Amino acid sequence: MKREKPQLIINGRRLDGRAPQDLRPIKIEVGVLKNADGSAIVEIGNTKVLAAVYGPREVVPKHQEQIDRAIIRCRYRMLSFSTPGERKSPAPSRREIELSKVIREALEPAILSYQFPRTAIDIYVEVINADGGTRTAGITAASLALADAGIPMLDLVAAVAVGKVNGVIVLDLNEVEDMYGEADMPVAAMPSLKRITMLQLNGVLTPDEFRQALALALDGINRIYQLQKDALRRKYVEASE
Ligand code: ADP
Helix, strand or coil, X not given: CCCCCCCCEECCEECCCCCCCCCCCEEEXXXXXXXXXXXXXXXXXXXXEEEEEEEEEECCCHHHCCCCCCEEEEEEEECCCCCCCCCCCCCCCHHHHHHHHHHHHHHHHHECHHHCCCEEEEEEEEEEECCCCHHHHHHHHHHHHHHHCCCCECCCCXXXXXXXXXXEEEECCCHHHHXXXXXXXXXXXXXXXXXXXXXXXXXCCCHHHHHHHHHHHHHHHHHHHHHXXXXXXXXXXXXXX
């Protein structure tokens, strides 16, 4: 639901000082949990997301097993203290169930699941602090956790949202921009293969705005992809030197 719009862009700058095409500051760390097969933390501005991957492992319950591939399961949750105020109930919400599916479907095209028949790959995304873009940060983190778990993929998946705020196309919306903007469009892609694996649009864009927004999203995704590769390199190359 879009409410009455406050002024979110003043003299070409957003309320946090960014230009329309700027990402928030990003911090990525891979391999942050000892007990998981793979893990990663992604911070983008005030949004902070932890992803953990377990598997390929035995399928429980057994009837979910597929003879020709691994099944991919995903659980997205927001920690009850991740949002300001007391708005988030700890019970799984419809939104969390939907986002679990959205994140899984954004990652599935990258995973070579036929290499692991009769197994399960479980992906957990925990939102530690929420300020817009949690599904996209979750996808970016989960694909790194999959790589950290050694699961073969066609490419990493990176994701970011674009949108329209006070008539301007902007990259990487924060919560206020998401809430009061005219449109919000999360996009995920396998950057080196130039394949989009998720695209959602909430709000209204003209065809020209849509093209401009998509190009900006893909540019942001490429920048995030470089940071993902840097983070993997820090864990795997520099650690062995
Ligand atoms: P995304 O986090 O992928 O942008 P939404 O568009 O659904 O997904 O949410 C936008 C932002 O609104 C979230 O990042 C979070 O900051 C806030 N938000 C969403 N759901 C809740 C909730 N139940 N309680 C408090 N804040 C929420």
